[in-house]
Amino acid sequence: MEATGQGWSPGALAMELLLLVLLLPLACGGSRSGAADIKTVLQKEAEFDIIYADSVNSDLLMIYAFNHTVIRNKTEGVRVSVNILSEQIEEPILFVVRQKQAVVSFQVPLILRGLYQVKYAYQDVSRTLCQPQAKFETETQHFYVDVSTLSQKNASYQLRISRVEKFILRTNEQFSFNATPAQPQYFKYMFPEGVDSVIVKVVSDSEFPCSVISIQDILCPVYDLDNNVQFIGMYQTMTKKAAITVQRKDFSSNSFYVVVVVKTEDNACGAKLPLYPLNTQGTTQQDFFETTHSCCLSQLFLAEAYVMGMLFCLGIFLSFYLLTFLTACWEHKRQQKKREALLAASKLPPDETGNGTIPDHFLGGSSCEGYSYGSMGNGSPLSSEQITDSMASGDSVYGYTGRPLESVANRPRLDSLSSVEEDDYDTLADIESDKNVIRTKKFLCVSDLARKDKRVISKKYQIYFWNIATIAVFYALPVIQLVITYQTVVNVTGNQDICYYNFLCAHPLGALSAFNNILSNLGYVMLGLLFLLIVFQREILHKRALMRNDLCAMECGIPKHFGLYYAMGTALMMEGLLSACYHVCPNYTNFQFDTSFMYMIAGLCMLKLYQKRHPDINASAYSAYACLAVVIFFSVLGVVFGKQNSIFWIVFSVIHILATLLLSTQLYYMGRWKLDSGIVRRIIYVVYTDCIRQCSGPMYMIHERGKKSNLGVIIWFCRAAYGLIMRPNDFASYLLAIGICNLLLYFAFYIIMKLRSGEKIKPISLFCITCTTVVWGFALFFFFQGLSTWQKTPAESREHNRECILLNFFDDHDIWHFLSSIALFGSFLVLLTLDDDLDNVQRDKIFVF
Structure with missing residues (x-):
């Protein structure tokens, strides 16, 4: 008879009873048709901890009767151990414990x-028996061990029934035991009073053999074999360590079994499958995979840890709101005192409203270098009618720095202020010719690339915000639905190998398995919202300056466009939401949820840096998001194919190199490069002029475009070669590293060129740069701790799991969430304030780089 493995089902029990009914008449001398042999039944009164060495054959059935005293308030384990003494046996021996x-x-x-x-x-086989329940304080129960075989020859065996000395696990007490595939172990744990949740930690002395840790309710049968341990309860595969958080509410009996099963093969935990030679019967004889495990259960302080964790998280990020509010109040008071001081110094009478408002030319930042409010560039007076006409013409003097204001005032008025399109200024051939002349100058100023109408450009950049808001809605909804499905599957099946948590610091809440990893993403959302509020406040101040005809706001400094800032803040908030969704059930199939908006943030920051000095020629929202969509598409392909597919890496490297060349060329020629039939001739000409005739340098100087493009191409080529040769397993992180590296290089180049151009960095910007750099350093330190990795098997990933390090609630990756959200917020502030020192400088004196 084939072994049934675990406890008998009703059908199996009926077959056993039928077997006994058929054999007992033979033992009493009866006969069956066609049966001449007599079946002998031998029953022994047996005792615990005694080894019985006997033999059976097809004519002999051995029954061992045991008496077991059960005490209601005392749980005791009973274990049956069997080993065969016969070297070769044709038919197996069947052991039935009733x-x-x-x-x-x-x-x-x-x-x-x-x-x-x-x-x-x-x-050698050992099994732990189900625990009987006593109705009285003390009760003597009987159980029987039946031994039978169909072998004609005598089959020798040894049988021993013993009590498990330590069957009850206790909180914070470590216990060691041995297990093999044929000798599984399980132990019982009962929740003490006041303990609502515990974490079961199991550690092995060796990486292999592979084991399975299962948490099962107090029911019979107990599923403790490799082929059935996954049928019920929660379970994990493990090599060196495993951890499962168990809550009292999930078990009506306030107790559960901890089951440890050693698998027959190690491939489930990441080892290569050995090739065992098969004998003629198709059975491989394999030595025992014996391993030593240590089990310890630790109490989780749910209420205290959860409350402290949430208060800590809210306190950190609300402090940024408070700090921002105090800074705004201080700045407002400083400006007010400055206004009062200037008003007193000017000795001007109050205006008609009695507020004592002074003209803007008395305030710092209200007049450009070379201009004064109420005068033209040549120093001649400018009448209020000319100012009004120039503002009402629909063409703010925004983009015509360095030209006399009368030329702006004499420009024709637009018929409609509400339907302004960029193409209104690009339809004439002379405009195209003017672009070619201006943008190919050897030295460019911001005024050369800020020639289009301010409202047209602002409308163009507002599309960034509306597009990313639309993308966020349609991206987030299916993501949320999918991760809810993942979490439901984990909870229903009990398979904790689906999600790659840090199980040593996973605090469940409701249906969520790792609430702490979700909560720590709150910083992205809160700081993203705070950044949007700061940008909104700046936009209001800028619009007020334009409404009062502040010449400095119209003619000086980097052109103020806020659409990309709004898009960056929205992307930061969505990064927090999608990162939280990813950490509901982190695995390789949904890793792109965590990285998609990181690509967005990196791309938008680079676009904003480029837009500062190139407001007229920055990419449109549609083309920018289309390129980011291609990046995310390759990220998904890279996760699916990974390191194994050489064709994918070749195609990706070719596309990467071609895109690099096209982008570098487009930046080099300030958008005036065209892909047409003359492309080959122009390439030969550029190679001749920049590489052969002028070996000392390119056509455009360093602070312009030349060496920046060359350096960027070299770095991009190196990264493409590294990816093609090394083929990193984590393609998504590799692709993200490319984007972040590009951003950091461009950021560093921008700051260096800003200083080389004689510009200054204000203290507030310098403070943000310093603090952000320090925070980024600490954030990356915690990021590279690697508490889990979906590039390996779940069992191998758990080898990197670590205990909580903050408030007994947050782990290293949670701290990465805290610090990276603060660092991103600081990086956004650097972008926002980096060029504040140019607010009083004419745009024809601000270099483009």
Whole structure:
């Protein structure tokens, strides 16, 4: 008879009873048709901890009767151990343990199947019996062990029934035990009063063999074999360590079993499958995979840890709101005192309203270098009618720095202020010719690239915000639905190998398995919203300056466009939301949820840096998001194909190099480069002029475009070559590293060129740069701790798991979330304030680089 493995089902129990009914008449001298042999039944009164060495054959059935005293308030484990003394046996020996409330049966040799239906035979088998429940304080219960075989020859065996000395696990007490595939172990834990949640930690002394840790309710049968341990409860595969958080509310009996099963093969935990030679019967004889485990259960202080964790998280990020509010109040008071001081110094009478408002030319930042409010560039007076006409013409003097204001005032008025399109200024051939002349100058100023109408450009950049808001809605909804499905599957099946948590610091809440990893993403959302409020406040101040005809706001400094800032803040908020969704069930199939908006943030920051000095020629929102969509598409392909597919890496490297060349060329020629039939001739000409005739340098100087393009191309080529040669497993992180590296290089180049151009960095910007750099350093330190990795098997990933390090609630990755959100917020502030020192400088004196 084939071994049934775990406890008997009703059908199996009926077959066993039928077997006994058929054999008992033979033992009493009866006969069956066609049966001449007499079946002998031998029953022994047996005792615990005594080894019985007997033999059975097809004519002999051995029954061992045991008496077991059960005490209601005392739980005691009973274990049956069997090993076969006969070296070769044709038919296995069947052992059936009949208890009051359960029947357990198994055969020896025990046959367990592995991958590809490979069979493994085990001669030594040990099983723990189900625990009987006593109705009275003390009760004596009987159980029987039946031993039978169909072998004609005598099959020798040894049988021993023993009590498990330490069957009850206790909180914060470590316990060691041994286990093999044929000798599984399980122990009982009962929740003490006041303990609502515990974390079960199991540690192995060696990486292999692979094991399975299961948490099961107090029911019979207990599923403790490799082929059935996954049928019920929660379970994890493990090599060196495993951890499962268990809550009292999930078990009506306030207790559970901790089951440890050693697998027959190690491939489930990441090891290569060994090739065992098969004998003629298709069974592989394999030595015991014995390993030593240590088990310890630790209490989780749910209420205290959760409250402290949430208060800590809210406190950190609300402090940024408070700091911003105090800074705004201080700045407002400083400006007010400055206004009062200037008003007193000017000795001007109050205006008609009695507020004592002074003209803007008395305030710092209200007049450009070379201009004064109420005068033209040549120093002649400018009448209020000319100012009004120039503002009402629909063409703010925004883009015509360095030209006399009368030329602006004499420009024709637009018919409609509400329907302004960029193409209104690009339809004439002379405009195209003017672009070619202006943008190919050897030295460019911001005024050369800020020639279009301010409202047209602002409308163009506002599309960034509306597009990313639309993308966020349609991207987030299916993501949320999918991760809810993932979490539901984990909770229903109990398979904790689906999600790659840091199980040593996973605090569940409701249906969520790792609430702490979700909560720590709150900073992205709160700081993203705060950045939007700061940008909104700046935009209001700028619009007020334009409404009062502040010449400085119209003619000086970097052109103020806020659409990209709004898009950056929205992307930061969405990064927090999608990162939280990813950490509901982190695995390789949804890793792009965590990185998609990181690509967005990196791309938008680079666009904003470029827009500062090139407001007229920056990419449109549609083309920018289309390029980011291509990046995300390759990210998904890279995760799916990974390191194994050489064709993918070749195609990606070719596309990467071609895109690099096209982008570098477009930047080099300030958008005036065209892809047409003359492209080959122009390439030859550029190679000749920049590389052969002028070996000392390119056509455009360093602070312009030349060496920046060359350096960027070299770096991009190096990264493409590294990816093609090394083929990193984590393609998504590799692609993200490319974007972040590009951003950091461009950021560093921008700051260096700003200083080389004689510009200054204000203290507030310098403070943000310093603090952000320090925070980024600490953030990256915690990021590279690597608490889990979906590039390996779940069991191998758990080897990197670590304990909580902050408030007994947050782990290293949570701290990465805190610090990276603060660092991103600081980086945004640097972008926002970096060029504040140019607010009083004419645009024809601000270099382009």
